Every structure is written in structure tokens, then in C-alpha cells.
Amino acid sequence: MHRIAIVGAGQAGLPLAFGLLDKGYEVTVVSDRTPDQIRGGKVLSSQCMFGSALQIESDLGIDDWHDLCPPVDGISFSLQSPDPGGGPLIDWKARLDRPARSVDQRIKMAQWLVKLEARGARVLIQKAGVADLEALADTHDLVIVSAGKGDVAQLFERDASRSTFDAPQRVLSLTYVHGLKEADDYSRISFNVIPSVGEYFVIPALTLSGPCHIMFFEGIPQGPFDIWREALTPGDHLDAAKRLLRTWLPREADRAKRVELTDAHGILAGAFAPVVRKPVLQLPSGRPVFGLGDAIAINDPISGQGSSSATHACKVYLDAILAHGDAPFTRDWMEQTFEQYWTYAEAVTQWTNSLLMPPPQYRLKLLDAAVRSPAIASAIVNGFDHPPSFFPWWSDAEACERFIADRQDSVSNAPASRDLQRDGMNQRFATP
Ligand SMILES: Cc1cc2nc3c(=O)[nH]c(=O)nc-3n(C[C@H](O)[C@H](O)[C@H](O)COP(=O)(O)OP(=O)(O)OC[C@H]3O[C@@H](n4cnc5c(N)ncnc54)[C@H](O)[C@@H]3O)c2cc1C
Secondary structure, eight states, rough: OOEEEEESSSTTTHHHHHHHEEEEEEOEEEEESOOOHHSOOOOOOOBBBBBHHHHHHHHHOOOOOTTTTTEEEEEEEEEEESSSSSSSSEEEEEEEEEEEBBBBBBHHHHHHHHHHHHHHHHEEEEEOOEEEEEEEHOOOSEEEEEOOSSGGGSSSOOOOOTTOOOOOOOEEEEEEEEOOOOOSSEEEEEEEEEETEEEEEEEEETTTTTEEEEEEEHHHOOSOOOOOGGOOOOHHHHHHHHHHHHHHHHHHHHHTTTTTEESSEEEEEOOOOOOEOOSSEOOOTSSSEEEEEEGGOOOOOOGGGGGHHHHHHHHHHHHHHHHHSSSSOOOOOOHHHHHHHHHHHHHHHHHHHHHTTTTOOOHHHHHHEEEEEEEEHHHHHHHHGGGGTTTTTTTHHHHHHHHHHHGGGOOOSSSSSOOOHHHTTTGGGSSS
């Protein structure tokens, strides 16, 4: 029987632990927080997961919140005028083929840890460092590091050929609230873009006190959404969020008139640089350990892919471990397994990075064409569940033109939102 250690009790590591336990593996999970500390701690994510990742959880029998968590049935997209109060220039929405869901990780990871221990996993509460990895490698056949943004993950070497940025591209802010007005007709993520300012999302979710909404700002550094350092208390944070909406997004401000914080820990502000690392870390003893999830490929949350990607990575690793049988887990095997995951993750990274940069004119045309073409709007929205489907048309001007032309059938007579070319809209995405 194989013994496998997983360092980091998050969205990547814990489903893998369940999958291995089910197949009779001996599993050790190392968490730097107890379940009570996780539940009582700060929110760390908006964690919205799309259909195919939720299916992986369901197949593992760990989708415990399906009936409690409000489904997200679609996504609306709005490109706002960069002039305060200028209103939307592009506005459309489409349904997801399968609902998405966001379960507060404080609920999920705490409950999963308890459940894993009850099923026979050994749970160690400690902040693992190199000496601990060595000790685990001594007593286990494979050590997996799924420690997210933890220090230990930063020991894995940055892969310069796969990392586009070396500094944060957005300043992030989360505010979990009750009392936000539901979207009309169906539940959805609101995705608002304001050129040269940033993005604002509303995400229906489940938190400790029941269904809620997450107000999620992504601000271009030093721009008008980069204000969170001045918010010293959770109340200040909420007030700042409402103020930004009143100035930049009056329609969203109207929905948020009566919001209250879900709890004093329902806020977060910070920034990090997206990075891809080499998947294998060689310990001083020469033994290799294998990275998983955000520890190896961390994207800006602008595309809402981190939790889904962590789950897809977990599935690739689980299948590869099971298929490997009794053979030793070598560095080559780790690198090949990661490459298998990268066939999916490369598209996630490329698409996510594209959202952080000013869009080329052809992509603005695509986003505008979606106003009149339900087929185009649907392809973009459902791409969130499978980012490889965005290519080549998302990143190649000719393929994009063809993609739009092929969907003319479904184009309605609605007028073009605005002559975006004439407005030089793409010039207005420049960094402030
Ligand atoms: C503001 C924000 C919004 C987001 N919104 C979304 C979204 O809407 N949709 C989405 O899919 N993704 C979103 N994400 C990303 C998503 O949360 C992550 O990609 C996902 O949680 C990654 O899972 P993971 O298991 O790799 O890492 P993590 O969830 O970070 O888990 C790692 C765990 O390891 C623990 N740990 C760290 N160091 C050690 C150590 N030395 N020893 C033991 N344990 C350790 C940590 O405490 C943590 O519990 C968002 C992220 C942010 C910051």
C-alpha cells in the first residue's frame, strides 16, 4: 500500500486526499490551521466553481453543499464607460449550461478536514517547512505540496518561460454581504469592466450565515479602485465598497443599497503576482516533492478559475497516481503528470492573463457582437467552465472575425452598442 502525504488543506489537496483514501491509500494531511481556526478565520477567496469541477467533487462524493448553496445560472457582462457615471457601453448576459456554485472555503475546508480524519486520514496540524517535508518524504512514498500562497510553495522555482508577470496586476478586495438585491430573471455573476480602473464582480454564494453575495473588486494598481489600505475596520471596508459603486457603477450601487457584512471576517484586501512554477522541488536530501494547485500555477482571480483549476489538477494527479500502481514516484513521473495538467491549465493561464491586459480591438468587437448574438454570448459564458474552448478565437484576430461571422445566423437586429472603433475604446484601457 502506498503512503501519500499532502501538505496544505485547500481546494487542491483535500479532494485528492478523499480520492486516495477511497482507493485504500494511507493518507497524511498537513494543515497549518485546525478546522475551528479555518471556520473562525478570514475569507480568502470568492471560490466560484464551474460545472465540470463541481462534477469532479460530486464523483468523489464530497459535494456536500449542493442543495444549500444558491446556484449561479449565468453570467452578465458589462463594459462601463470610463467616465464616472457614464453607464454601460456593452451589456449582455447568457446562461451557463450547468450551474456554478461558490461555497465559502471556511465552511468547506473545515468540514472536509473533519470528515477526512473520520475516514481514517492522519491529520497533522503544523506549518510545514523543509525539515517537515524531509520527515514526510522519509515515511511516505509521495509528498505533495498544495500549500497555495504559503512560504513553502515559494520554494518551487519560478518558471520564467511560463510566467508573464513579475508583479501584481490587480489590487483585490472581497466583501461578503447579506441584503444585496438579486439579479432579475436568473441568478448570475455580474462581471463589470471599467477601462483603466478595474473590474467589479457580484457572486452569489453560501457563507457561514447562509446564502449571501460577494462583492469583488479588482483594481488596477494606483487607480481609483486601489483604496483598501485606507479602510482600517470591516465597516470602513464596506463603506469604501459602497462609495466606489456610487461613483463608478450606479446600477450596481442600487443593488447594494441595503447590504450588511455577513461577519467581521467577511472581508479581504491584498495583491499577488500571478506565477507558474516548476512542479518539482528537490529537497536537500535529494528527494523530490511534487507541487499541486496554486502552489505551482497561480492566476489572478479575475477569471474565477483558481478553485476549478485546482480541482482539475487534483483529478489529473489522482488518476496518474492510481495508474502508476506500485512503481516509484520519480521526478520524471511528476514532470509528466504536471505536463498532462498543463495541456488544460495553459489555456486557463493564457486566457486569464489576457483579461488583465488592454483588449485588442478585435476582442472589443467580439464582446460587442455578443450583445446581438446569443450564440457568441453563450460561448463566452460557457468558456468559464472550459477555458481551452476560447482558443483560437479569443487570441487571434482572423479566427475571431471568422468566429463572429459564423454566428451571424443568431445575430439579432439590436443596434451595435456604440461605434467602439470610433471611440478608440481600446486606447482607454491604458494603465492610469
Ligand atoms: C480575492 C480572491 C478571489 C478568488 N476568487 C475565486 C473564484 O471566484 N473562483 C475560483 O475558482 N477561484 C478563486 N480564487 C482562487 C482560489 O481561491 C484558489 O485558486 C484556490 O483556493 C487554490 O486552492 P489550493 O488548494 O491550491 O490553495 P489554497 O486554497 O490557498 O490552500 C492552501 C492551504 O495550505 C495551507 N498552508 C499554507 N502553507 C502551509 C504550510 N507550510 N503547512 C501546512 N499548510 C499550509 C493554507 O493555509 C491553505 O489552507 C480567488 C482567490 C482570491 C485571492
